[in-house]
Amino acid sequence: MEPKRAPVVLATLILVAAVANLNLAVANVALPSIGDAFDASQTSLNMIAVGFSLGLAASVLYLGAVGDRYGRKLLLLVGTGLSIPAALLAAFAWTESVLILARVFGGICAGMAYPTTLALITALWPDGPKRTAAIAKWSALGSGAMVLAPLVAGWLLENFWWGSVFLITVPLAAIAWLLAWRLIPAHVNETTEPVDNLGGVLSVVLIAGLVLAINFAPTPGGLPLAAAFGALTLVTALLFVRRQQRASNPLYDLTIASRRLFWVAAVAGIIVFGTLMGTMYIGQQFLQNVLHYSTLAAGAAVLPSSVAMVLVAGLSARLVVRSGSRSTLLIGFACIAAGFVTMLLLWGEQTAYWAIALAYVLIGLGVGFAGTPASHSLTASVPVHRAGMASGTADLQRDLGGAVMQSVLGVLLTVGYASAMGAAIAGAPNANQINDTVQTQLEKSFAGAESVARQYPQYSDAIQSAARAAFLHGANWAYAAGILAMVVGALVTWFWYPGKAGEAADLAEYARADEQTPAAASR
Helix, strand or coil: CCCCCHHHHHHHHHHHHHHHHHHHHHHHHHHHHHHHHHCCCHHHHHHHHHHHHHHHHHHHHHHHHHHHHHCHHHHHHHHHHHHHHHHHHHHCCCCHHHHHHHHHHHHHHHHHHHHHHHHHHHHHCCCCHHHHHHHHHHHHHHHHHHHHHHHHHHHHHHHCCHHHHHHCHHHHHHHHHHHHHHHCCCCCCCCCCCCCHHHHHHHHHHHHHHHHHHHHCCCCCCHHHHHHHHHHHHHHHHHHHHHHHHCCCCCCCHHHHCCHHHHHHHHHHHHHHHHHHHHHHHHHHHHHHHCCCCHHHHHHHCHHHHHHHHHHHHHHHHHHHHHCHHHHHHHHHHHHHHHHHHHHHHCCCCCCHHHHHHHHHHHHHHHHHHHHHHHHHHHHCCCHHHHHHHHHHHHHHHHHHHHHHHHHHHHHHHHHHHHHHHHHHHCCCCHHHCCHHHHHHHHHCHHHHHHHHHHCHHHHHHHHHHHHHHHHHHHHHHHHHHHHHHHHHHHHHHHHCCCHHHHHHHHHHHHHHHHCCHHHHHC
């Protein structure tokens, strides 16, 4: 049966998820302003943008298991409450390092609350069309909030300082905390098995190491540090797998994770939701840096994506029930790929808004179609007492996907920008007059180039023109990588995810196997 006052309970869970999703996205629209305020490098801006995803991605698996054991409602309340001081610290950060740390801390707070929302939907709604519809609303409205964030942040930046964007979620978090305290049932279908704390610590190090390795790779002199993080990631991954194979109650049950409905959905979700984050990250900088949109206009420009996600949510849920997850996922991949093709072919220095809106609509449709089956397949293919594992993986779709894809696309943007700017400097008539300090400033980021342009107004037009061209060069690298990611995701889904009949047969087999496990027998 559904919980009492099911619509209000679902709305509360969506509001909690929206707090996390808003925090994921609000920094993107403020990046140019933050870059100016701190004279930040592109790498620092990447870390500010990805910091929240880093904290959230690194913690969700561990904290999802903690919620399964000690109380999902308790963890939700703690995480939502702590998100308020985390937002305040980010808003009033006095250095870029403090801002990065505040973003990571906020991500960890969200790691307590966010995975609990989907786990509670899994625990409170019986499997079937009603749970699928609830997940569709959770996925679409949560992702829609992520896209809506730039509009609100843009208005704040028009009227206040850059830190104001991090205050958006403070009142929402307070309201969500009160509603959750009053309405969310406690201790529903939770486990009494002990938490694999060693596995949890290893999972945190593993995911954090991966994200940091990607982010430090393109920084000047950063290869040794990136290699160290990469080596740490590899060693930790081996230790994590070994631990999960030997633990009596593993944090991440590899037997369940090897189910094709689970791992294919996990990969698909990582690509889809990660691409959404990467698109918003690069798109906001493109709109402001290249097209000179105001922060408010840049935020409003992405609204078609949010509207498309919400409008397609119901259709996506019906398609999953009628045609199965596989075909719905493939439709999503096709729409997102078309969005990236639009960006690659039509986005430039003189782009009309219809081309911006078209790309964002296609991205929104793709996420709306693919988000529901990606999340539903995870929750449907695990026993309910392992809901934290499914919800943690669903969160990794957004958060690890966001951190990795945003990092990868950010790296391509950074490297492509630096390469094009370096070529422009070498070909400049006064190249011999540009010293190493100025060249480094020009190549580090668009904000750095604007800073140099202000110092040398006689060359301002030439510098800004070169910076715009260099940014577009790097952005095109990122868009091409996005298309490639969609192709990979579609191929994995096509070859490894079954059709509707095969999906139903797999789910029935999983249910029979789960009924025979000791955990199921003891419940």
